Amino acid sequence: MAEADITLLVNTGLSEQKAKETLKNEAVTQSMKSAIEQVGKISPDLKSDKDVGKLIYHVATKLKAKKFQNPIMEYIGLKKITSEIQLNAAFDYLKHNPLEPVDWSTFEKECGVGVVITPDQVEDAVEQVISKHKAGLESQRYKYNIGLIMGEARNKLKWADGKAIKNEVDMQVLDLLGPKTAADLEKPVKQKGSKTPKDAENTKKKEQLKETPSVENFLGRDGEVMSFMELMGEAVKFHKPGENYKTSGYVITEKTMDLMKEHLKTTGGKVYSRFPPEPNGILHIGHAKAINFNFGYAKAYGGNCYLRYDDTNPEKEEEKFFTAIKEMVEWLGYKPWKVTHASDNFDKLYGYAVELIKRGHAYICHMRSEDIKGFNPPDSPWRDRPIEESLQLFEDMKNGKIQEGEATLRMKTTLEEGKKDPVAYRIKFAPHHRTGDKWCIYPTYDFTHCLCDSIENISHSLCTKEFQSRRSSYYWLCNVLDLYCPVQWEYGRLNLSYTVVSKRKIAKLIHEGYVRDWDDPRLFTLTALRRRGFPPEAINLFCAKVGVTMAQVVIDPSMLEACVRDVLNVKAPRCMAVLDPLKVTITNFPADHKGEITVPNFPADESRGSHVLPFQKTIYIERSDFREKSDKNYKRFASDQTVGLRHAGYILTVESVVKDNSGNITEVKAKCTKSSDTDKPKGFIQWVCNPLVCEVRLYDRLFHHKNPEDSNEVPGGFVSDVNRDSLSVISNAYVDTSVKGSKFLDKYQFERIGFFTVDKDTTSDRIVFNRTVTLKEDRDKN
Ligand SMILES: Nc1ncnc2c1ncn2[C@@H]1O[C@H](COP(=O)(O)OP(=O)(O)OP(=O)(O)O)[C@@H](O)[C@H]1O
Numbered sequence: 001m002a003e004a005d006i007t008l009l010v011n012t013g014l015s016e017q018k019a020k021e022t023l024k025n026e027a028v029t030q031s032m033k034s035a036i037e038q039v040g041k042i043s044p045d046l047k048s049d050k051d052v053g054k055l056i057y058h059v060a061t062k063l064k065a066k067k068f069q070n071p072i073m074e075y076i077g078l079k080k081i082t083s084e085i086q087l088n089a090a091f092d093y094l095k096h097n098p099l100e101p102v103d104w105s106t107f108e109k110e111c112g113v114g115v116v117i118t119p120d121q122v123e124d125a126v127e128q129v130i131s132k133h134k135a136g137l138e139s140q141r142y143k144y145n146i147g148l149i150m151g152e153a154r155n156k157l158k159w160a161d162g163k164a165i166k167n168e169v170d171m172q173v174l175d176l177l178g179p180k181t182a183a184d185l186e187k188p189v190k191q192k193g194s195k196t197p198k199d200a201e202n203t204k205k206k207e208q209l210k211e212t213p214s215v216e217n218f219l220g221r222d223g224e225v226m227s228f229m230e231l232m233g234e235a236v237k238f239h240k241p242g243e244n245y246k247t248s249g250y251v252i253t254e255k256t257m258d259l260m261k262e263h264l265k266t267t268g269g270k271v272y273s274r275f276p277p278e279p280n281g282i283l284h285i286g287h288a289k290a291i292n293f294n295f296g297y298a299k300a301y302g303g304n305c306y307l308r309y310d311d312t313n314p315e316k317e318e319e320k321f322f323t324a325i326k327e328m329v330e331w332l333g334y335k336p337w338k339v340t341h342a343s344d345n346f347d348k349l350y351g352y353a354v355e356l357i358k359r360g361h362a363y364i365c366h367m368r369s370e371d372i373k374g375f376n377p378p379d380s381p382w383r384d385r386p387i388e389e390s391l392q393l394f395e396d397m398k399n400g401k402i403q404e405g406e407a408t409l410r411m412k413t414t415l416e417e418g419k420k421d422p423v424a425y426r427i428k429f430a431p432h433h434r435t436g437d438k439w440c441i442y443p444t445y446d447f448t449h450c451l452c453d454s455i456e457n458i459s460h461s462l463c464t465k466e467f468q469s470r471r472s473s474y475y476w477l478c479n480v481l482d483l484y485c486p487v488q489w490e491y492g493r494l495n496l497s498y499t500v501v502s503k504r505k506i507a508k509l510i511h512e513g514y515v516r517d518w519d520d521p522r523l524f525t526l527t528a529l530r531r532r533g534f535p536p537e538a539i540n541l542f543c544a545k546v547g548v549t550m551a552q553v554v555i556d557p558s559m560l561e562a563c564v565r566d567v568l569n570v571k572a573p574r575c576m577a578v579l580d581p582l583k584v585t586i587t588n589f590p591a592d593h594k595g596e597i598t599v600p601n602f603p604a605d606e607s608r609g610s611h612v613l614p615f616q617k618t619i620y621i622e623r624s625d626f627r628e629k630s631d632k633n634y635k636r637f638a639s640d641q642t643v644g645l646r647h648a649g650y651i652l653t654v655e656s657v658v659k660d661n662s663g664n665i666t667e668v669k670a671k672c673t674k675s676s677d678t679d680k681p682k683g684f685i686q687w688v689c690n691p692l693v694c695e696v697r698l699y700d701r702l703f704h705h706k707n708p709e710d711s712n713e714v715p716g717g718f719v720s721d722v723n724r725d726s727l728s729v730i731s732n733a734y735v736d737t738s739v740k741g742s743k744f745l746d747k748y749q750f751e752r753i754g755f756f757t758v759d760k761d762t763t764s765d766r767i768v769f770n771r772t773v774t775l776k777e778d779r780d781k782n
């Protein structure tokens with residue numbers, strides 16, 4: 001590191017440490033050196049002026065469009081731009097008006113060039129603001145929000161130096177209030193129950209959110225309020241439709257602005273997004289994030305979202321996947337604006353490919369796919385073959401004259417990770433689900449996706465992070481064909497722990513008999529979650545809570561389960577069930593009892609209906625709710641302890657216990673007393689009378705380890721980690737008669753046990769229930 005370079009940078013005001021750090025970044029160093037040199041030429045004194053030094057550093061590190069560095073430095077050298085505020089306004093102007101020639105006179109107006117702010121002006125402006133806030137200042141003294149005063153003063157004098165305003169505010173406040181007293185220095189104590197500004201803000205937001213139907217699902221628990229945008233995390237950074245060019249990394253060409261005008265004419269400035277699955281498998285919980293993000297973002301901004309099948313791999317596609325994908329999108333509550341297919345555009349795409357060859361940006365290559373795989377493959381010897389030759393060969397490929405694997409069309413561009421000349425078309429003698437035998441060449445993702453986005457006038461092409469490395473080829477292809485270029489934004493994939501979602505791995509689990517099918521309720525495919533009883537609102541709420549971060553996130557399934565409980569708590573009517581029944585005979589069953597009782601569907605809100613249950617001499621309780629001897633912590637039924645029957649209004653007292661030859665309790669004979677006539681028991685239990693015999697399936701995690709795919713955690717591979725006890729079937733559970741006639745996906749809360757959902761294996765004689773989730777609060781109860 002040259003001493004002279006360090007001195008050069010230190011002279012601009014950087015600390016030695018910072019100067020050394022800066023010198024490690026070659027681009028910034030070059031920028032700074034040339035800026036210092038330029039300023040020095042215009043005005044030698046400024047070369048070591050610390051304030052100018054700060055501006056130079058700002059230009060070197062923040063200005064994206066380097067072509068504007070020289071003109072900006074000239075403004076700085078001539079002292080026409082003297083503050084960071086002006087400099088930021090300059091960057092902003094150039095970002096919004098990227099095309100040359102720049103209209104410098106508007107630029108100057110927008111950046112306050114020539115505006116001179118005198119100290120008197122600063123003093124006057126601050127005086128006006130302080131007098132407006134005088135009462136507040138006098139009562140709250142130094143606890144008053146000084147930032148507010150600064151902000152207002154700044155607004156009055158847009159181009160004034162921030163430091164000058166701050167000094168003036170401090171001085172005038174001191175003048176008004178005198179020095180700080182001991183009381184001024186005390187920390188404010190929050191009164192219990194008093195509203196903080198945050199509370200007030202929350203209340204206001206809640207009111208606003210109620211008026212926005214698209215976010216009603218996202219009102220969090222415990223009164224916590226989240227706006228759609230907060231939930232969308234990274235999405236706050238997204239550009240407005242029509243302002244693609246403001247996005248960092250977006251490539252502007254001479255045609256960009258005209259194409260943008262056309263695009264806006266077609267879209268009317270609306271947000272257009274798309275959810276683009278490959279129709280080669282079932283959707284999983286990760287896709288729910290993609291669906292929510294794409295559809296949710298469009299919905300939040302009054303735009304439209306396509307469901308576009310990325311169907312460019314004919315061998316892997318099946319009709320059932322097309323149907324199931326649409327069904328799941330709709331199940332989550334979203335309606336595609338249009339359902340399209342990449343294959344709808346095969347003719348157009350072919351035309352673009354021909355054009356690409358004609359423009360010299362693509363060629364036919366005969367390297368084998370294994371030769372161009374991997375890191376750093378050799379360049380293609382066919383890269384510079386004549387255009388005419390490539391055109392002819394491409395036509396031959398299309399007409400089936402070349403064998404599979406013997407030729408590809410490759411694009412002359414390099415992906416971010418260094419991969420050169422990605423393939424645009426390959427030969428596949430396979431019929432396509434929609435286009436039949438029409439084609440024997442099919443376009444690749446890299447060729448298809450951006451062009452379909454462009455054709456559909458997508459404003460925001462949202463995709464997972466692994467596509468970041470394809471972003472430059474995406475922009476490149478749209479640009480070399482002079483087509484409208486959408487902006488690609490990436491977000492992190494959503495992964496859950498204790499599961500696998502890859503199609504191949506699920507297929508293996510099914511094949512080897514660990515799970516029954518793609519919708520086995522232990523899996524995290526969307527059909528499995530639906531079958532298990534997870535409501536779509538809960539999945540959406542979960543996705544919203546996870547937010548859209550860049551980071552790859554691995555979430556514990558308990559977070560999803562908590563969302564499920566939140567939703568089912570409100571939605572699932574209560575009923576009573578006993579999974580392991582114990583007979584109880586009420587020896588003194590009141591002769592005048594009518595033999596039935598009315599139970600509310602939602603005990604916390606009796607206005608939501610009720611059902612009538614038999615209540616007679618013989619009832620059944622949960623075996624684990626009875627003991628012969630109680631102890632201090634035991635709250636339920638025992639020979640020496642009474643218990644209440646939920647909803648019945650009766651308390652049971654043991655009379656005798658009947659046992660079989662092996663000493664197992666087979667029946668309890670008990671007396672009942674009206675709850676109004678006796679002391680309140682320690683606990684209340686559920687019971688059933690003349691119940692329905694049902695099958696109940698209880699699920700546990702399918703894998704023992706958090707990351708079953710991680711070979712460090714599970715050296716034997718994910719299959720070795722399968723929890724063999726993840727399913728227990730209770731064939732003869734007793735459920736109250738209110739569930740009679742239930743249909744697939746009906747949901748209940750079995751009081752004190754959990755939330756349950758009717759499984760598709762249900763027949764007219766026998767209902768099968770899946771335990772959706774336990775009632776968390778019941779887990780540790782004894
Ligand atoms: N785990 C995930 N989290 C968030 N988005 C995802 C996830 N998996 C897929 N997506 C997104 O869903 C969209 C459609 O997915 P597609 O089925 O083509 O993806 P995939 O990556 O092949 O999925 P799979 O995990 O089944 O291999 C894409 O935009 C993709 O990036």
Ligand SMILES: NC(=O)CC[C@H](N)C(=O)O
Nearest residue numbers: 276277278310462463467
């Ligand atoms: N850009 C994207 O969203 C990618 C979609 C594509 N179907 C894939 O996941 O492979």
